[in-house]
Amino acid sequence: MRVEGTKMKDIDHVATSEEAGFHADRPLNRALLAMGSDRIRPFFATLEKLKTDIEGRARTADPFMMRKLNALARRIGNFESSVTLVGQVKAGKTALANVMSGNVGLLPSDVNPWTTVVTSLHVNAPNASPKTRASFKFFDDSEWDSMVRGGGRLGELAGRAGADEDLEKLRRQIEEMRNNARQRLSGKFEALLGKTHKYGYVDQELMERYVCLGDPDELELDPASQQGRFSDLIKSADVWLDAPEIGGALLIRDTPGVNDTFMVREQITIRALRGSKVCVVVLSAHEALNTTDLALARLISNYEQRQVILFVNRIDELQRPSEQVPEILESIRATLKRYKALKDVSVVFGSAHWAEMALSGEYASLDEEAEAAADDWASQPAFSREKDRDSRFWMMSGIPELMRQINDRIVEDSGKRHLDSILVAMQNIANEISLRNALGASAQTNRTLTKVNFPVLRREMDAIGKESKERLETTLENLRDSELMPALEKVKQDYVERARTALLEHLRSKSNDDTWRFNSSGLRLVLRTSYDRFAANVRAEAEEVYADVAHRLGSVYSDMLGIRVDGFEVVPPLVPKVPPPVGLGKTIAIDLSGNWWSRWWQRRRGLKTQAEEYGKLIDEEINTIIVDLKDTQVSDVFAEITEVLEQFLTEQTQTILDLVRSISASGPKAGAKTDDGQDFIAMYRDALDLMEKTATQSPA
DSSP states (O other), X not given: OOOOOOOOSOTTSOOOOSSOOXXXXXXXXXXXXXXXXXTHHHHHHHHHHHHHHHHHHHHHSOHHHHHHHHHHHHHHHOOOEEEEEEEOTTSSHHHHHHHHTTOSSXXXXXXXXXXXXXXXXXETOTTOOTTOSEEEEEOOHHHHHHHHHHOHHHHHHHHHHTOXXXXXXXXXXXXXXXXXXXXXXXXXXXXXXXXXXXXXXXXXXXXXXXXXXXXXXXXXXXTTOOTTSXXXXXXXXXXXXXXXXXXXXXXXXXXXXXXXXXXXXXXXXXXXXXXXXXXXXXEETTSTTOHHHHHHHHHHTTSOGGGEEEEEEOGGGSSSHHHHHHHHHHHHHHHHTTOGGGTTOEEEEOOHHHHHHHHHTOOTTOOHHHHHHHHHHHTSHHHHTOOSHHHHHHHHTTHHHHHHHHHHHHIIIIIHHHHHHHHHHHHHHHHHHHHHHXXXXXXXXXXXXXXXXXXXXXXXXXXXXXXXXXXXXXXXXHIIIIIIHHHHHHHHHHHHHHHHHHHHHHHHHOTTOOOOOOOOHHHHHHHHHHHHHHHHHHHHHHHHHHHHHHHHHHHIIIIISOOOOTTOOOOOOOOOOOOOOXXXXXXXXXXXXXXXXXXXXXXXXXXXXXXXXXXXXXXXXXXXXXXXXXXXIIHHHHHHHHHHHHHHHHHHHHHHHHHHHHHHHHOOOTTOOOOOHHHHHHHHHHHHHHHHHHHHHSOO
8 A cells, every 4th residue: 555645754853744645545345334323423413513503603693702602613523532442462453443443454463562552543533633644652761761671560560579580581671672672773762752753644554664563584684674663662653534434533542452571551551541431342252351351351340331342353263153152252251240340241243354354345365264154154134134245244243333332332421421511501601692681681780880890800700710729629639638548548458457367377277389369359349439439529529619619600790790680590510520440450469370479489488478578569569559549540530620610710701701891892782682592502402302313213
């Protein structure tokens, strides 16, 4: 595949393109992407209708209202929900990401096994720049040093546990990686750290250069080969694609496999999951939920069940999928019984390879055995009614069902919250319109407004903002420091004491047995319970602060401006959803097994010494979870809640000041009337009714 576009001329600066367009080869059958979009398409059509109607209102509004309506229109159109693909290396995540975005082979599946890159596919992004179609971000100095000097998360653990041999082995492996990177990049190595490379095009060759594993044989024959040239240093890759057939904007995050030497990828996966609305766990039909997948299950068990989907890939490689798939499903259900949050999780079976065939129309790779497997799966009633081969293989691939389930979750969760927040904004604008109409009927109130002391009003608004933000900050910090942290510390102390006692009892009875383990599932359950209680209190307290601010702002109209209109109120914003604590599932020492613990036991002598050092180790390990929860998870939650309040204060302050300015400049004459506020809300209701009607009429 060859694409015309800008080339990198010098790798130590950012390269951009103004003239290069995106001309990636289009698969023959992208119309197939519409299957599974029956619910998301009406949702985005509703957003578009609202956006268009409000832009129409803005064109006839006064300058003050025009600015507000245009800002709301941008907010409506700025919706992009995200789905994160996680799983093992070689489970087929990248192939799945390709076909979900309507591409075959754009993202290379042969990624660098050392890489920690998260590749984000922004499909139909609302604010995509036409000048940038691919962007690659390099690790900065501190991030690189943290990995190469500390050995990543496993290096941190090995150092804490005194596993000098393990740590030295890790350092040798990392040094080899570093030397290979230096050799490929020559003197440009340090200059690349912290940089971002941008391109006005994207193709397979470009992606291979940044995230693909370089072929050692090819590099030996051709030292100038570009394949995998930058892959060791890439932190993240972003690609912007157009695929209107899927029905709306979607961000697909392809994460690295979680089974890496340093557990660095696990940390990257946790960060990607924190910002995602839907999580798709990609499993291989050959080894669904093996030991590594169980570690992944530990991570996603902290998600809400409805937001997790298991996709069992590569069923095309099964001999008789119609018989084997039910057996695999039964095995998955049995394995997930230990995770209460996942016992009823949705499972979809399919094949990204079949989806590639359907999109490209190429079936040459189907040998006799593969075709027999495909025919076996196609014999089911759900597929047999598809007469067209491409449509049949696309349905068999599971992609339409996967996309349908993803889209359902988007509409029901993040999409609904987006619409609810829009309703709040429209209610406040409608109330403002009604207020202006009332002012138009009251010459006396207009005369009062023209006499308002503007500096005093401004100081009052600033005071409300300052006091409410301080109250919110104090409230949230008290919940964290006086409720959450003591609760988590108590959970840790109780667990460590029980583990130490249990170990002593075990050593006294079976001192020669080095296979003892203490279950960590109970620990995480109690930690999660403490976090959920904290999250509920955070939401309740934030709602109270938001409501109080709205009430105080409403009092400004009546007390300072002398405006009293029946039914008028300032509607408080919605409190952001507190995300699940995915970091609770991170791997810690007590989750490890096999040789690691055997060596740990062998390095220690004496019952008391073993028990005390074990207690100290798991105390420090659990503390990494607690610190991460406080410094990252909770900090991000507080920042989002504060941002919503600040945005609300800015909007409402601007509304009040604009109202006074407009009246002072050329106040509405008695009897004058602007738009109908209730009609403004009716516009929202009509859009939702249309969405519901369209969704009902869509084919199942």
